[in-house]
Every structure is written in structure tokens, then in C-alpha cells.
Amino acid sequence: METTADTKCTLMAVTARIFAAMGWRGTTTRRVAEAAGVNEVTVFRHFGSKEVLLKEAIAWSSAQDQFPRLPAVPGDLRAELVSWARAMHAIVVRKRAMIRTCLAEFEEHPELAHVACDGPMAAMQDAVRYLTAARAAGRLTAPGAIEAPVVMLMDTLFMEGVIGDVMPECSPIAGDQAIELFVDVVLRAMGATEER
Amino acid sequence: METTADTKCTLMAVTARIFAAMGWRGTTTRRVAEAAGVNEVTVFRHFGSKEVLLKEAIAWSSAQDQFPRLPAVPGDLRAELVSWARAMHAIVVRKRAMIRTCLAEFEEHPELAHVACDGPMAAMQDAVRYLTAARAAGRLTAPGAIEAPVVMLMDTLFMEGVIGDVMPECSPIAGDQAIELFVDVVLRAMGATEER
DNA sequence: ACGGCTAGCAAGCACCCACTTGCACACATT
DNA sequence: AATGTGTGCAAGTGGGTGCTTGCTAGCCGT
DSSP states (O other): OOHHHHHHHHHHHHHHHHHHHHHHHHHHHHHHHHHTTHHHHHHHHHSHHHHHHHHHHHHHHHOOOOOOOOOSSSSSSHHHHHOOOOOOOHHHHHHHHHHHHHHHHHTOOOHHHHHHHHHHHHHHHHHHHHHHHHHHHTTOOSSSHHHHHHHHHHHHHHHHHHHTTTOGGGGGGHHHHHHHHHHHHHHHEEEEEEEE | OHHHHHHHHHHHHHHHHHHHHHHHHHHHHHHHHHHHHHHHHHHHHHSSSSHHHHHHHHHHHHHOOOOOOSSOOHHHHHHHHHHHHHHHHHHHHHHHHHHHHHHHHHTOOOGGGHHHHHHHHHHHHHHHHHHHHHHHHBOOOOSOOHHHHHHHHHHHHHHHHHTTTHHHHOOOOOOHHHOOOOOHHHHHTTSSOOOO
């Protein structure tokens, strides 16, 4: 017989996918079982209840993706930030349905907040650390909080990734070069000494 | 007997509120009827089906809020943009639950997209128009697309407004001055000639 | 060969869902 | 007085939902 890890893993993957598309209420144990090709009873034998199944599935899904890291010592600011932002944006795009659904479910299941928030938060602090180092090295001349432009970049990457498919006409900027433009805005706002 | 307009209006308001909090599946005709203090049958007599009820309620709700406009001729750039951004942010905050829910429901009900997208889009084009005029007047010196910083500002106002309550620790910037900081980032990136 | 583990299947329980039907009551207009 | 309109109430239909129970069958290590 197949190992139990396989079944449990399949169930979590299927559950995460259905949850992303249909939300908490739409993720019925019958649908999960059918999509996973197992009996509905098996779902309850593994997880005990729908609530446990969903929470484990969401946590498992958010543990899958790993966020990009910026170099310890800033090199080519623009190139490194663009690459970082591209990776960030790619993650958001890949998980847009999950992000949208989690945002909506926070209202009824606020305990989901921290699982989905830890990764992006760490990434943002990484960017703050990176840019602080760059400014300490005299390569960013603008004064003021370094958090503001970082928050703006993160929010933009999230928003554009999340709404990209559902209302593509909402962004007047063509997709591929948009991220470079956003990074340029940030760098110019922070007084980058190297002009592109 | 009370006029029919009253009942229908109450039903739409109640439905919009419940939908924002519980989503499409969570908005049951029983719950709506109970919250509105009417019989469930009355709901069907007014709207015919749950689908019609929800679509009319959402459209009615999104027709309620009116978005800010920037002056036809740019005056004090920073003051006008801050005031505009504050008003924008206030709308998003007031309707955060509805926005989150709509974002999630787009997956299953894509026809909701344009009702919730028209307002913000018009506001963004207004901002582009305003800043283009300011640049034509020689008050913004940076070259490049004017859309990028506007998109970033819009995305930031949306994101911060939408996630503000659910993960307040996510924004490292204190609430009230954050918007001014964001506007300053935009202005500096665009090469505003007036320093604050 | 045997016990434990994992799974399938069939059936059922109590509840919620959207939606319908039939009847009665109060009011407003005519 | 008659009519129409908006509403309430009681009941019911067919289906979905979370979850349980009892029973069977295959695979595993011992």
C-alpha cells in the first residue's frame, strides 16, 4: 500500500489548491477527497476535522515557497534590486489565488495571518537592511526613513502580482519592464548616485 | 406599510455588509433576511435569486463612494497630493472588507471585476493627468514614464489600507505620517523642484 | 501465519442551503 | 366596496455539508 506520507501530502496539496480557488467555505471535504482520488473517510482519518486539514494545508503551502535574499554587501544596486524584485513578484504571481483568498479569510479566520505574513515581512526587513548598508556606504544620498520606499516597492509588487490576472487593464505599464521602472523610482527617490 | 424602496434598500445594504464579511458562499439568504429583519421569502420576492441580490447589492455599494479629484491646474503639489492620497486611503480603509472579499471572489465571479475597478482606475488617470500637467509646467524634472510612480502610490495606498487592520505590525511606519512619506517618495522620484 | 496499519465502501445523521407554494393580513388606491 | 400590493408565516423540496459508524481488504514487519 502507498505510504501514509504520500496520501497526507497529496491531501494537503489538493486542499491548498481548492482553498485558493474556492475559499474556506468552498473547500468541502467531499471535493478534496474526490480531487485527491481518495475516500472522504480517509480525509477525516488523517486530519480529524476540516479545520485541521485546512490549517495544515495552508501552513504547508506557505512553507513551500522561499523568498529571495539580497546580497550581504550591496554590489550593483539596480541589478540586485531588480533581480530581487523579479523573484518577489514571481512568488506573488504564482500564489496570487492563495494570497487573495487568505486576505479575504482573515476576516473570519484571523489566526491565518501570521503564517502568510512572516515570509514577506522577513523579505522586507532584508531589503531595509540592504538599503541601509548602501546608504551607509554613501551610495544613497537622500535623507529620511528608508522604510517608506521599501514598503512602497513591496506593496507595488504584491498589488501588481495579485491583480495582474483579474484586471489586466488596470496597470497601464507593460508587464516585463514594469519592475525595472518601479526599482528605478525607488532608487531615484533615495538619491542613488549611480545613474543608469 | 413601509414603502418598497425602503425594504429593497435595506436588503442591499445588509447584503453588502454580510458579503464583505463572509463572502459569496457565506452570504445566505437566511442570514440576510434575519439581519434585515424581514422574512426570507421577501428577499426572493424582491430579487428573485441570490445571484441577483448579490450583484445588485455590490453594485449599489460601490456606487456609494466617490473618489477624490485633483485640481485641474496643479497648485501646491505636495499639499494637493497628500490630501488626495489621504482621501483615497480613507475610502480603501472604509471598504477594506469589501475590497478583500471582491478580490477573492473574482476567481469564481469575474463579472464583478469592472464594478470595483472603474473608480480606482479613473482616480489613477486623474493623478496621471495632474502630474503630466505639473511636468509640462516645468515643476517635475525627472524624465521617464509618469505612470510608474502613480501606480506605485495607488498600489501602496490600496495595500496599506487593505492589510492595515489584519496585520498592523506589517507596516513599520506609523499610520498618520505614512501617507506624507509616500507622497514625498513619489515627488522626489519625479524630480520635484520645490523641496519641502 | 499473524497482528497492525492504512485504506476503501456503503450508509447514515443532523444540519444548512436556495428556492417554492399556499394562505392570510394590512394598507392604499380606485 | 373592490382591487392590488407588499409583507408575514408555515411548510416543504431536493440537494449539499461535516462527520460518524461498521465492515472489508490489502500490505507490512515479525
